[in-house]
Structures are given as C-alpha cells and as structure tokens.
Amino acid sequence: xxxxxxxxxxxxxxxxxxxxxxxxxASARVTAMxxxxxxxxxxxxxxxxxxxxxxRRIAATPIAQLREEASACxxxxxxAPATQTVFGEGPDDARLVFVGEQPGDQEDIAGRPxxxxxxxxxxxxxxxxxxxxxxxxxxxxxxxxxxxxxxxxRIHSKPSGYEIRHCRxxxxxxxxxxxxxxxxxxxxxxxxxxAGRTVSVLRERGxxxxxxxxxxxxxxxxxxxxxxxxxxxxxxxxxxxxxxVHVRQLxxxxxxxA
Numbered sequence: 001x002x003x004x005x006x007x008x009x010x011x012x013x014x015x016x017x018x019x020x021x022x023x024x025x026a027s028a029r030v031t032a033m034x035x036x037x038x039x040x041x042x043x044x045x046x047x048x049x050x051x052x053x054x055x056r057r058i059a060a061t062p063i064a065q066l067r068e069e070a071s072a073c074x075x076x077x078x079x080a081p082a083t084q085t086v087f088g089e090g091p092d093d094a095r096l097v098f099v100g101e102q103p104g105d106q107e108d109i110a111g112r113p114x115x116x117x118x119x120x121x122x123x124x125x126x127x128x129x130x131x132x133x134x135x136x137x138x139x140x141x142x143x144x145x146x147x148x149x150x151x152x153x154r155i156h157s158k159p160s161g162y163e164i165r166h167c168r169x170x171x172x173x174x175x176x177x178x179x180x181x182x183x184x185x186x187x188x189x190x191x192x193x194x195a196g197r198t199v200s201v202l203r204e205r206g207x208x209x210x211x212x213x214x215x216x217x218x219x220x221x222x223x224x225x226x227x228x229x230x231x232x233x234x235x236x237x238x239x240x241x242x243x244x245v246h247v248r249q250l251x252x253x254x255x256x257x258a
Contacts, residue, residue, distance in 0.1 A: 028150070058176040063092040066173055070143055076166040078144035078159075083108045088139025088174055095251060096136045097180040098122075099171065101189040101220055105154050108145035113138050118222040122186075125221065125237065129244030137178055141193035142167045164193050175213065181254050183213055184247055187220030205243070207250065216250070218243040 010016060061069075067087045073079055086103035089112060106116035114122050126133050142163055147154040159167075171193055175183065185191035191199035194210040201217055208215045219240055227233045 058172050060177045060179075061173055063088075063174070063177050066170070066177070070170055073143060073170070075169060076144075076163045078142065078146050078163055081147070082144035084111050085143050086111055086113055086140065086145070087143060087170075088113060088137055090137030091135065092137070092177055094135065094137035094178055095181045096131070096247070097175065097178060097183045098136055098138045098186055099183060099190040099194060100138070100140045100186045101222075102140050102142035102156075102159055103145045104156060104222075105145065105147070108154075113140055117225055118220065121221040121224055121237075125241050125244055128241045129248055131244060131248055137174070137180070139171070139174055141171060141190045143170055159189055161192070164189060168193050168196075181214060182216060182247060182250055183210060184216045184218060185210075186218060187223070190220070191217050206246070214250075214254075216243070216247050 070085045070087050073085055079085070086107050090097075100114065100118075103113060104116045104118065107113055107119070113119070122138075123133055126136075142159045145154070146157045146159050146163070148157045149155075183194060185194050185199070188199055188201050191201065191204070194213075194215060195208075196211075199217060201219060204217050205219075206217065208217055219236070221240065224233055224237055224240065227236060
C-alpha cells in the first residue's frame with residue numbers, strides 16, 4: 001500500500017472504518033467458519049442428474065398437504081434446533097412467486113415467511129413497485145432457521161450447499177402446484193436453489209430462466225439492512241424497487257402475449 005499511497009492518507013479511506021470491527025469480530029467469525037459443515041461438491045452422477053431436473057415431471061400435491069408434510073421435515077439436520085418449519089404462503093395459483101434464503105429469527109417464531117425486519121422492507125418495496133403482497137406467493141429456499149447462538153441472541157448463518165440441495169425438494173413441489181408465470185430469486189441462495197448452480201447476483205441480476213421457468217434475480221431485502229449508511233441504503237433500495245417494477249412489467253407483457 002505504501003507504494004500506492006502514503007500512510008497519512010490511509011485514515012481518509014472509506015475502508016478504514018471497517019478495520020476495527022473486522023478485527024474485533026475476527027475470533028467469532030473464525031469460530032463460526034470452523035463449525036460450518038463441509039460443503040462437498042456434488043458427484044459427477046449428481047451433476048448429470050441435475051441437468052435433467054428441469055424436465056422431470058413432479059406430482060402436483062396440494063399446498064395445504066405439502067405444508068403439513070413439511071412440518072415434519074427431516075431432510076437435513078436444520079430441523080433439530082429450529083422452532084418449526086416455515087413454509088411458503090400466498091395464493092396457490094399466484095402468477096408471481098418470490099423465493100428468499102431462509103426464515104430469520106422472527107419468522108422461525110411466527111411460522112410465517114418475511115415477517116421480520118427484512119420482510120418489512122420487502123413489503124414496502126412491493127407497495128412502492130405497485131405489487132400487492134396478497135397476490136403473490138412468498139417462500140424460502142431453506143425452510144428452517146439456521147443460526148449460531150450468541151448469548152441470548154440467535155445470529156443468522158448462511159445455509160450450506162448440502163442444505164440448499166436437500167430443501168430444493170420442497171421448492172420444486174411448491175412451483176409444481178402454483179405453476180407461476182414468473183419466479184423471483186431474492187439473493188444468491190434462492191438463485192442457487194432455483195438454478196441448481198452457484199449464481200452471482202451482481203453479474204446475473206435481472207431476467208433469467210430457471211430450467212423451463214421464467215425467472216428474475218435480484219437482491220435479498222436483508223442486504224439493504226446491512227448497508228453502513230443511509231445514502232447507500234436509499235440508493236440500493238431504489239434499485240430494488242426498480243427491479244420489482246421490471247418484474248411487474250414482465251408479467252404485464254406476458255398477459256399481452258397470452
């Protein structure tokens with residue numbers, strides 16, 4: 001760094017204020033990474049099977065029955081520490097489906113998706129984009145809250161590839177019943193679940209396809225809550241609302257084409 005910029009300029013860099021909290025939180029992050037389950041790459045046979053996934057026919061089990069079955073889900077170990085399964089909600093014939101990452105602390109307690117702080121941001125953005133929440137189906141790629149205990153708090157922990165793959169079973173069946181015109185992935189975990197591969201939200205943000213399903217990739221509303229200053233939050237919120245407006249326009253275009 002000294003070759004690029006003298007030290008007396010360093011304190012003016014925007015990154016400088018991040019150094020102290022990064023150092024203070026380093027031990028906790030190392031502990032969390034050490035506890036993280038090893039994410040093993042899929043076998044070649046699994047990758048071949050994945051290519052056929054969009055063409056498989058899935059029985060359309062009623063949503064109410066799926067919700068009841070999911071309440072006893074044991075497909076991955078996340079069920080054990082979670083309060084309950086948090087299944088999707090909304091019309092079972094919705095034209096638009098939103099898929100998030102996983103339930104948070106408040107969703108785990110309430111048993112409903114998107115009712116916590118990120119859910120409030122999501123509701124506000126939907127309203128600003130002219131989309132009524134009661135007309136859309138909202139769900140998550142992973143149905144149980146994965147967290148790390150920290151004192152009396154439960155801190156969100158990102159689902160592993162193993163957990164995403166095992167919970168995809170539920171997403172596929174939700175979509176088979178609803179048969180939406182458009183599916184919106186909120187964040188990289190949702191996009192990974194729907195696409196069956198790692199997805200970069202920054203590179204692939206916008207219209208896409210998930211197999212044979214028309215899709216759209218955008219940020220998860222929780223991203224807005226993590227931004228460090230109000231100016232950044234306002235700028236990124238406007239981009240998020242613009243994405244949702246684009247989603248609404250795509251649905252309108254589909255109506256015209258039909």
